[in-house]
Amino acid sequence: MSAVAAKYPEFQKLGVEVLSMSVDSVFVHKMWNEKELSKMVDGGIPYAMCSDGGGKVGTIYGIYDEDAGVETRGRFIIDPDGVVQGYEVLTPPVGRNVSETIRQIQAFQLVRESKGGEATPSGWKPGKMTLKPGPDLVGKVWEVWKTDNAFE
Amino acid sequence: MPDEFKPGCARPTGGPVGSGSVPEKVIEQKSQKEERPMIKVGKKAPDFTAPAFHNGKFVNVKLSDYLGKWVVLCFYPGDFTFV
Structure with a gap:
């Protein structure tokens, strides 16, 4: 405490x-x-x-x-x-x-x-990229976000 | 914000808000206790009152008094424990 x-x-x-x-x-x-x-x-x-x-x-x-x-x-x-x-x-x-x-x-x-307009991916910290869920992002997360982003 | 209270010899306690005067329900709850579900994220935090020590004073805390602010509620096993 x-x-x-x-x-x-x-x-x-x-x-x-x-x-x-x-x-x-x-x-x-x-x-x-x-x-x-x-x-x-x-x-x-x-x-x-x-x-x-x-x-x-x-x-x-x-x-x-x-x-x-x-x-x-x-x-x-x-x-x-x-x-x-x-x-x-x-x-x-x-x-x-x-x-x-x-x-x-x-x-x-x-x-x-963001009223739910943004989501924070694994390992997010202030300053790191967020994701904007929507029809265009479906199946495309791999293009904008890499697993390495979760660990720095 | 929390009101100060004068402690007597009885150990002050609080509890859930909106219960206490319905003993029948308590008995009912007891028989179901083992199946009590964990509270759920995205659902309202159960309101409670509790006596507290704060900045040198004894006060009564009520969770719903903090509506409009973020609250971190930390339970821990006991004073003078090691971690």
Whole structure:
């Protein structure tokens, strides 16, 4: 969660609000921020650290592990209409890639601004070519986009 | 934006918005729990309220208060865990 905090200015620039959530109480959140996270990120955690005691919210999002009594690592990208555009769920020992979350948001924002007129192919990053789906592109993607484009 | 609240001795909790006062439904849900489908992309994110710690204050967060903005919602296993 400190990695997300370190990138918070970038999220803000993109007009994104961050919410974190675990089953810990708000009192424990305060202590974790004070005792540890504020030593990893200047000023501590800048976003709201939500508490989901009992896992009720995690349950409706499908990421609450009832056996362990904790949330798994679920990350949801929600657009300005409140629609889920993407999610990723990992088991606890593997952390997220925050840069990939930012890349996905940039891609979803581009698609939204183009009102669906543009699509971002595999490995797209800001500045790279997009595809404009339409009758003329059917069967012709190979002419304009190479698999190498996904990996640079 | 989130309202501040004064914590008492009870541990504050939140939950889904629009549920809570229908116990019959809860029982019904429980028997179906194993088949609960994963939420779907392209569909509305379930609204919720949750107590939160934010910038030194205890506040109540409601997801729908953020309509008009992009939101990244990150669940994680627990405070003071290692990853």
